[in-house]
Amino acid sequence: MRLHKYWPSACPKCALKPQCTSSSYRRIARWEHEQILDAMQDRLDRAPETSRLRRQTAEHPFGTLKAWMGATHFLTKTLPRVSTEMSLHVLAYNLKRAIQIFGVRALMQAMAAWSASFVARQKA
Numbered sequence: 001m002r003l004h005k006y007w008p009s010a011c012p013k014c015a016l017k018p019q020c021t022s023s024s025y026r027r028i029a030r031w032e033h034e035q036i037l038d039a040m041q042d043r044l045d046r047a048p049e050t051s052r053l054r055r056q057t058a059e060h061p062f063g064t065l066k067a068w069m070g071a072t073h074f075l076t077k078t079l080p081r082v083s084t085e086m087s088l089h090v091l092a093y094n095l096k097r098a099i100q101i102f103g104v105r106a107l108m109q110a111m112a113a114w115s116a117s118f119v120a121r122q123k124a
Contacts, residue, residue, distance in 0.1 A: 002032045065089050 007025040011017060020026050031037075044051050068089065074082045098107050 003029045004032060005029045061090075061093055065093055068093075 005027065007027045011021070011025040014020070017026075074085050076082055076085050102110070
């Protein structure tokens, strides 16, 4: 992570210095991609309901996965194995949701149709 550190020469003469820092200069550190975080914060400040909606949408699957795992640690060690374990949990969650939404028969038909089109594309 690359940080840019600087302290402006205007600090001793600045009218806001007492509110900013008690030292001679204020040292500022910014990440090289900080503007991305600033832009995201601006969007959230303009529309706080989007954050609420995202929390409602995204947090439910993670809560469900955590409950399935027993709210414990992963059963495997090392990042590749933990990644595989998490991928399997997510796959199981997605399959379960698809079955609830479409039903087993419709999901099987859709998967068969996709598989057939995938094979046809590979041969072309």
